[in-house]
Amino acid sequence: MQAFHNDQAYYAQPQYAAAPAGYYPQFNAYPPYLPAQQNVAPFPVYATPYEPPQQFPTPAPRRKHLHRSSSAAPSGKSGGPLKSALKRHDKLSASDGAPLTRSRTTSDTRPRVNSQTRHRSNSLPHFVPEHIFFSVHSTNEFRMDNIAYQSTLEELKEHVLPMWPQGVSLDDSREHRWRVQFMGSPWSSVGTDFVLAQRLVTRLFTILASQGYSYLTTVNVRNRLQPPRLVFSQSEPDLAADFxxxxxxxxxxxxxxxxxxxxxxxxxxxxxxxxxxxxxxxxxxxxxxxxxxxxxxxxxxxxxxxxxxxxxxxxxxxxxxxxxxxxxxxxxxxxxxxxxxxxxxxxxxxxxxxxxxxxxxxxxx
CATH class of the missing domain: 3.30.1410.10 (GTP cyclohydrolase I feedback regulatory protein GFRP)
Structure with a gap:
C-alpha cells in the first residue's frame, strides 16, 4: 500500500484477533465450499417421464338423413328407405289420418280429396284451401279448382252430372281439380237446352252453399284468352239455400x-x-x-x-x-x-x- 505524501508518518493498521469458536452460538457455521463437479446435468431428471395430456378427436357434424327412392340406392344395397325415413313417414301418415279443422268450425271431420294418395313435391300437404274457383270453357266444359273435401266432389258428381240429358264425355278429377265435358253444347244452347244449362249451374250453386261455400266475386273478366272465374269463399253451410x-x-x-x-x-x-x-x-x-x-x-x-x-x-x-x-x-x-x-x-x-x-x-x- 502506498503511503500518503504528507508530513505525518504512516501508521500501520492494527490487526484484530479472530473470534473464538462458539462466539456466535445462535448461528450455525456455514458448510465448507465445495467446487462444482464436472459432467453433471444442468437440470434434474425425474423418475417418471412427462406425458402430454390425451388429445380427443373433434366430433364430426351430424349428417341429415335424406329420403331416397329405390332408384337412388347404391349398387349392392337394398333400395328401401332408411329407418329414419320410415319413422318420419309413419308420423306423417298418422297426421294425415287425423281430423283436420277448418277456421270457421272445430267439428269438421270430413276427409279431404285424395287424402290417401301421396302428395306431390310441389304441393302443400297440410294446406286446406278456403276458396273454390269455377269457370266454363268452350261450349261444353267446366272446371273447378281447390275442391278440399271428398264429400263436396261426390255430391257434385251425383247431382250435377245427371242433369244434362245428352250425357258426359269426360269426368276427370285429380287431387283438388275437377274437369267435366258434356256431350253437345250446353253453354251455347237455346230454347229448352238453355233452360237445362241454367238449371245445371243453379244446382251447382245450391250444392256449394250446402257444403259451406258462397259466391264472393268474379275475376279474370278482361282476359280474352281465359274465361272469367267465379270465386266461392268458405262460409257456414246453408241447407235451405234456394236459387x-x-x-x-x-x-x-x-x-x-x-x-x-x-x-x-x-x-x-x-x-x-x-x-x-x-x-x-x-x-x-x-x-x-x-x-x-x-x-x-x-x-x-x-x-x-x-x-x-x-x-x-x-x-x-x-x-x-x-x-x-x-x-x-x-x-x-x-x-x-x-x-x-x-x-x-x-x-x-x-x-x-x-x-x-x-x-x-x-x-x-
Missing part, C-alpha cells in the same frame, strides 16, 4: 225469370205496373218454368222514355226486399251469327226455402 236465374234480352227491357217462386214473380209484376204505369207490355208465366216481364221503352207520343238503369235498379231492390239477393253471374247462351257478340249474362239470385209472404196474402188478412 233462381234471370236473363235480359239485348235491349235490357225484357227479363226472363227461371224457377222463381210464383208469389215472387206475381208480386214483382204488380209492383212494376204500379211503378211504371201503362208501360208493362208482358207479364205472364211461360212454358218450362219461365216467367217473362217486359216494359215498353217509350219515347213516342210525348211519353218519356224509361231509363234502363232505373228499371234494373227497381227490379233488384224489389227482389232484395223479398229476401233474394244477386249472388253472381255467368255468360251462357248462343252468340250472335258467325260466333260474334257476347253471350247472355245469366244472373243468379239466392234466398231461402222459407218463402216470404206475398203482398196479396198480406192484404187478404
Amino acid at each position: 233462381f236465374t234471370v236473363t235480359f234480352n239485348k235491349s235490357g227491357y225484357k227479363l226472363s225469370i227461371l224457377d222463381a217462386p210464383i208469389e215472387v214473380t206475381q208480386d214483382l209484376g204488380a209492383s212494376l205496373r204500379k211503378a211504371f204505369p201503362r208501360r208493362i207490355t208482358t207479364d205472364r208465366a211461360m212454358e218450362e218454368g219461365v216467367y217473362v216481364i217486359e216494359v215498353k221503352k217509350g219515347g213516342s207520343y210525348g211519353t218519356p222514355e224509361v231509363d234502363k238503369s232505373t228499371f234494373t235498379a227497381y227490379f233488384l231492390q224489389f227482389l232484395n226486399s223479398v229476401g233474394f239477393k244477386l249472388n253472381g253471374s255467368i255468360p251462357l247462351g248462343k252468340k250472335a251469327g258467325f260466333g260474334l257478340g257476347p253471350r247472355k249474362d245469366v244472373w243468379f239470385f239466392r234466398g231461402t226455402t222459407r218463402r216470404p209472404e206475398s203482398r196479396q196474402s198480406r192484404q187478404e188478412k
